[in-house]
Amino acid sequence: MMIFDRCIKLAGGKRFFKHFLAICCLLMPVALSAGENLEEESEFDAAAMIMHHIGDSYEYSILSFTNGRGEKIKVSLPLPVIIWHKGQLKVFMSSSFKGGDELVPIGDDYLRLYHEKVYLTDASGAINHDESQSVLNAQPINLSITKNVASMMLSCLIMLAIFIPAARRYSRKGALVAPKGAQSIVEPIVLFVRDDIIRAQIDKDKADRFTPFLLTIFLFILINNILGLIPFFPGGANASGNISFTLTLAAFTFILTNISGSKHYWKDVFVVPGTPLPIKLLLVPIEFIGLFTKPFALMLRLFANITAGHIIVLSLISIIFVMKTIFVAPVSVFLSIMIYCLEFLVSFLQAYIFTLLSSLFIGLAVNEHH
Amino acid sequence: MEQISFTALGLGLIIIGVSLGIGKIGQAAMEAMARQPEIASKIQTAMIIIAALIEGAGLFALVLAWLVN
Amino acid sequence: MGILTPDPGLVFWTSLSFITLLLIMKRYAWKPILRSLKLREERITFSLRDAELAREEMVKMEETRRQMMEKARLERDGLIREARALKDEIVQEAKLAAQNEASKIMEKAREQINRERKAAIADIRNQVGLLSLDIAEKILREEMHSAEKQQSVMEKYLKNVEFN
Numbered sequence: 392m393m394i395f396d397r398c399i400k401l402a403g404g405k406r407f408f409k410h411f412l413a414i415c416c417l418l419m420p421v422a423l424s425a426g427e428n429l430e431e432e433s434e435f436d437a438a439a440m441i442m443h444h445i446g447d448s449y450e451y452s453i454l455s456f457t458n459g460r461g462e463k464i465k466v467s468l469p470l471p472v473i474i475w476h477k478g479q480l481k482v483f484m485s486s487s488f489k490g491g492d493e494l495v496p497i498g499d500d501y502l503r504l505y506h507e508k509v510y511l512t513d514a515s516g517a518i519n520h521d522e523s524q525s526v527l528n529a530q531p532i533n534l535s536i537t538k539n540v541a542s543m544m545l546s547c548l549i550m551l552a553i554f555i556p557a558a559r560r561y562s563r564k565g566a567l568v569a570p571k572g573a574q575s576i577v578e579p580i581v582l583f584v585r586d587d588i589i590r591a592q593i594d595k596d597k598a599d600r601f602t603p604f605l606l607t608i609f610l611f612i613l614i615n616n617i618l619g620l621i622p623f624f625p626g627g628a629n630a631s632g633n634i635s636f637t638l639t640l641a642a643f644t645f646i647l648t649n650i651s652g653s654k655h656y657w658k659d660v661f662v663v664p665g666t667p668l669p670i671k672l673l674l675v676p677i678e679f680i681g682l683f684t685k686p687f688a689l690m691l692r693l694f695a696n697i698t699a700g701h702i703i704v705l706s707l708i709s710i711i712f713v714m715k716t717i718f719v720a721p722v723s724v725f726l727s728i729m730i731y732c733l734e735f736l737v738s739f740l741q742a743y744i745f746t747l748l749s750s751l752f753i754g755l756a757v758n759e760h761h
Numbered sequence: 762m763e764q765i766s767f768t769a770l771g772l773g774l775i776i777i778g779v780s781l782g783i784g785k786i787g788q789a790a791m792e793a794m795a796r797q798p799e800i801a802s803k804i805q806t807a808m809i810i811i812a813a814l815i816e817g818a819g820l821f822a823l824v825l826a827w828l829v830n
Numbered sequence: 831m832g833i834l835t836p837d838p839g840l841v842f843w844t845s846l847s848f849i850t851l852l853l854i855m856k857r858y859a860w861k862p863i864l865r866s867l868k869l870r871e872e873r874i875t876f877s878l879r880d881a882e883l884a885r886e887e888m889v890k891m892e893e894t895r896r897q898m899m900e901k902a903r904l905e906r907d908g909l910i911r912e913a914r915a916l917k918d919e920i921v922q923e924a925k926l927a928a929q930n931e932a933s934k935i936m937e938k939a940r941e942q943i944n945r946e947r948k949a950a951i952a953d954i955r956n957q958v959g960l961l962s963l964d965i966a967e968k969i970l971r972e973e974m975h976s977a978e979k980q981q982s983v984m985e986k987y988l989k990n991v992e993f994n
Contacts, residue, residue: 445831447840533839540843547851551786554859562862567870581863591806603860607852634833635840639848686818697819698833744813827834 423491437709445629445701448538449485453624465490468624470541474502474513475532498549502531509533512522522614542628546614553577554610558561583607586748604647609746611663616697616738620731631741632697634690641690644749645680649682652756689745696741700734703727768826775826779819783812 445470451468458464469486474497481497488495488504494516495502503512510518510528519527536544570578584606590598615631630636658664660678663671707727711720790808794801974980 442833447837449923472893533837534842536843537840539840540847543844543847547847550851551854551859554855554863558862560860561866565866565869567873577863578867581867587802587806587869599864603856604852606849606860607855611848611851633837633840635836635838636844637834639841639844643845643848672960682823684817688814688820691820692813692816695823725784744809747806747809748813824834 401585433737435709435712435715436714437706440709441702441705443507444627444705445632445698446507447510448634449488449504449535451538451541451624451628470536470538472509472535473533475534476500476511484499503528509535538628539630539633542618542626542630543615543636545625546611546618546630549614549618550610553621579721580610581606584746588743589750592747593748594754594758597757600651601647601750604643605746605750605753607641608749609742612640612693612745613738613742616742619701620734620738629697629701631738632694632701634694637690640745641686644689644696644752645683648686648749648752648756651753654758655759656756685748689748693741693745696737700730700737703730704734768829772823775819775822779815782815785792786812786815 434537449472450470452465453468454464456464469484472481472483472485472487472495477500479498481495483495485504485743487493488502491504494512494514500511501514501516503510503516503518505518505526508526509530510526511527511531512518521527552575554577556735557577560571560574585598585602588609589602589605592602612631615636618626618627619631621627651722660682661675663674663678666674704727707723707730710723786808790804793804797804939976
């Protein structure tokens, strides 16, 4: 909640208002030129733009604009595509697709990039659709370093770069000197997660076993959330708003909860002591389904919160292009700044809630019954 | 006029329900905190957990709506 | 629908990076940090307990000091009282002794004086006796020069004897 207070403090006062006006002035020409260009082009499709932004991509776009001669220039970082097909591993840069225009041969088949997905095609590169417009072509086993993967790896590097020097200082100087540098960020976070989240939910003698996992998951989610909020190059990937990401983390929590579950925990699930038989018949399936719904809710919560935040920000910006007028720009920029503040809070809150609920589930599984 | 989407209607109803639920939790938690400020942090944790559970129910409904659509 | 379908490639990379991150962080970051924090926690607990013990020790020492002071004070008081008593006693004794001595001396002096007086009285008596004898002799010699004088005296005395 402290962060929120800070946001409010930051937002209060005249200085903020001045900054806001400055940002609006800066953005005006950009929005203006964008509007002009769009008038020449086809109808602006906000939904497609939003879906493109929250989805994954095989390249990391840095900048795209239309130059003086009316040519569209796209500056992007190509990322490696890794395809495993029929016992053959093929690694190449995504620039080989030329944005979907070129086919890349693999064995007897060809790969084609179509709507940010790689499909197997024949030499003609035909994509077949069924009646409901879903693609019928097969997808190869695809282990590409996509935009989300790259962003995730960046977040790992950021985490290592912050925490390992701090940890080295701890092991060099011991815990009895005042924290300095990175330690001053690390220590409150670690203490907060350990004392207020983990130890509050898990019995103290068992809590230490889960602390590294929960600390890692907290920071991994937090850093990915914040990276996703950065609108330009090294960020903006929406990794933590991707269902695969949240699914994986929720699966880790699920596995850890169930492999460390005590006898009591399993008894509560499959025997439900202290209830008559008919109720047992009713309760056991509910409890059993509950095992899966808990991590499922974890997965969806993080996904939905982060994705919804991105969608709102992008929608607010899209209003300018949909209305094709510059005069809504201050309103939508102001609103999106507000949503950004809220999203910054949410990125902490969701990391906190994911960790809190994970430790709650682990606590339910391992705690002694009192 | 396009076809009326019942899914959209359902989504709206879900949001109303979930918001009401979370609002009630917030109300109760605030009252409890005002009454007993010394255990405010415990109440807050419990509030967040329950709010998260309700939100979970809402999310299930949202996903179902999405899948049905 | 599209964004709700998990992508196996992303799941793979997320798992891989998360597990790698977890292992590296556990080994190189969490272990030293958590150990140090635990050490500090224990240190603080110990320090607090030590402080508590020291405080108790202080209280105990203070109590001991107080008791000792009290004892010393009592002792001092006792000593003073004793000394005062002793002084009184000594003074008393000395007074008594002095009185005794004085009275003894007085007695002696009185005796001496008495004796001297008696001696003096006896001496004076002797002297007076001798003097009176002398005088009497001289008178007698003067008186008894003539026979008739001797005669008249004789007769006078004899007369007195007769009357007796």
